[in-house]
Amino acid sequence: MRSYTLIAPAKINLYLEIIGDRADGYHELAMILQSISLADQIDLRAASTQAIRVHCDHPQVLTDKSNLAYRAAELMAAEFPDAYAKYGGVDITITKRIPVAAGLAGGSTNAAAVLVGIDLLWNLGLTQSELEELGAILGSDVPFCVAGGTAIATGRGEQLSTLAGLNNIYIVLAKYRSLEVSTAWAYKTYRASFGSSYIKDKASLTARAEAVHSGGMVKAILHQDVKEIAERLHNDLEKVVLPAYPQVLQLREIFASQENVLGTMMSGSGPSVFALCESKQQAEKVQQGVREAIPDEDLELFVAEFVTHGIKIAS
Numbered sequence: 419m420r421s422y423t424l425i426a427p428a429k430i431n432l433y434l435e436i437i438g439d440r441a442d443g444y445h446e447l448a449m450i451l452q453s454i455s456l457a458d459q460i461d462l463r464a465a466s467t468q469a470i471r472v473h474c475d476h477p478q479v480l481t482d483k484s485n486l487a488y489r490a491a492e493l494m495a496a497e498f499p500d501a502y503a504k505y506g507g508v509d510i511t512i513t514k515r516i517p518v519a520a521g522l523a524g525g526s527t528n529a530a531a532v533l534v535g536i537d538l539l540w541n542l543g544l545t546q547s548e549l550e551e552l553g554a555i556l557g558s559d560v561p562f563c564v565a566g567g568t569a570i571a572t573g574r575g576e577q578l579s580t581l582a583g584l585n586n587i588y589i590v591l592a593k594y595r596s597l598e599v600s601t602a603w604a605y606k607t608y609r610a611s612f613g614s615s616y617i618k619d620k621a622s623l624t625a626r627a628e629a630v631h632s633g634g635m636v637k638a639i640l641h642q643d644v645k646e647i648a649e650r651l652h653n654d655l656e657k658v659v660l661p662a663y664p665q666v667l668q669l670r671e672i673f674a675s676q677e678n679v680l681g682t683m684m685s686g687s688g689p690s691v692f693a694l695c696e697s698k699q700q701a702e703k704v705q706q707g708v709r710e711a712i713p714d715e716d717l718e719l720f721v722a723e724f725v726t727h728g729i730k731i732a733s
């Protein structure tokens with residue numbers, strides 16, 4: 419039986435600006451996304467029947483049809499019925515290391531790994547942009563998870579421009595295990611408070627997205643200037659999540675008070691918060707400082723590194 423092991427990295431948002439709304443109910447975004455070394459492992463094995471099965475070691479992750487990895491396999495079966503008939507179903511085993519419902523694209527990166535893995539398992543020979551297009555059907559963050567590295571994402575997050583990869587940048591990542599924030603809630607609440615300032619006409623939306631392309635954060639990334647990147651971290655969704663979740667605000671303040679932290683920000687729709695550091699040693703000191711300030715076992719803390727890849731085939 420053929421099988422593949424894939425590494426599926428989490429992402430953080432270095433920049434997230436909500437610039438408008440869309441007829442499909444989503445939002446027009448201008449984001450900069452970054453893959454990190456914190457990753458799930460996805461094992462794919464050809465099944466002897468037509469069944470798609472998901473196994474996961476994390477109690478919060480359902481393994482039924484609601485799992486994004488399941489939906490990715492189902493999408494591949496629907497798009498490539500001949501290959502599905504020829505090669506059969508697939509067993510998907512998710513080893514979860516990425517915190518769930520954290521703003522780190524955990525489900526999205528699992529789905530991206532299943533797309534990449536089934537492409538191999540069924541000898542489809544899809545290009546990266548074909549895989550990204552399939553990913554966009556499953557969720558806004560999935561195309562980036564296929565591509566990985568550092569990228570500008572516009573539209574609803576699915577239109578990508580790859581930037582030069584960033585190396586040797588470390589983060590400390592914190593998340594309260596029992597705290598979850600719904601992405602749909604975060605966008606809906608943002609719309610209710612700030613929707614009146616959305617850009618309405620198409621030309622101005624394009625101009626705003628282009629301004630981000632040539633803006634300070636992209637320049638800082640091109641210069642690999644970590645201090646400048648740290649100063650330019652931005653996330654509009656903080657405006658709704660921080661007031662509603664005091665624990666996230668507290669995390670942000672504790673990170674900001676640590677020596678060795680260059681900048682701190684919530685990732686995506688939260689509730690995870692990250693701090694940028696110049697070296698692994700400094701990140702470990704920050705991790706220790708935050709652990710002493712918050713000895714609560716519910717708080718998960720990780721040190722991770724920026725990586726330049728998306729889904730990687732381990733074997």
Ligand SMILES: C[C@](O)(CO)[C@H](O)COP(=O)(O)OP(=O)(O)OC[C@H]1O[C@@H](n2ccc(N)nc2=O)[C@H](O)[C@@H]1O
Nearest residue numbers: 443444445526557558559560574575601602605686687
């Ligand atoms: C918060 C981020 O993670 C930042 O990277 C993404 O914008 C969200 O990506 P995602 O979880 O893959 O999002 P999806 O699964 O496509 O959408 C989840 C929900 O978020 C809202 N949503 C998402 C993306 C977008 N551009 N506008 C939205 O309003 C919609 O209410 C949608 O129902």
Ligand SMILES: Nc1ncnc2c1ncn2[C@@H]1O[C@H](COP(=O)(O)OP(=O)(O)OP(=O)(O)O)[C@@H](O)[C@H]1O
Nearest residue numbers: 485486518519520521522523524525528559601686
């Ligand atoms: N393979 C999966 N891994 C994790 N969660 C999943 C998966 N499939 C479905 N889910 C569900 O999706 C919801 C969001 O979890 P996920 O970890 O993907 O959030 P997230 O990191 O906030 O995603 P994003 O940053 O893309 O918005 C949870 O309620 C979870 O149960």
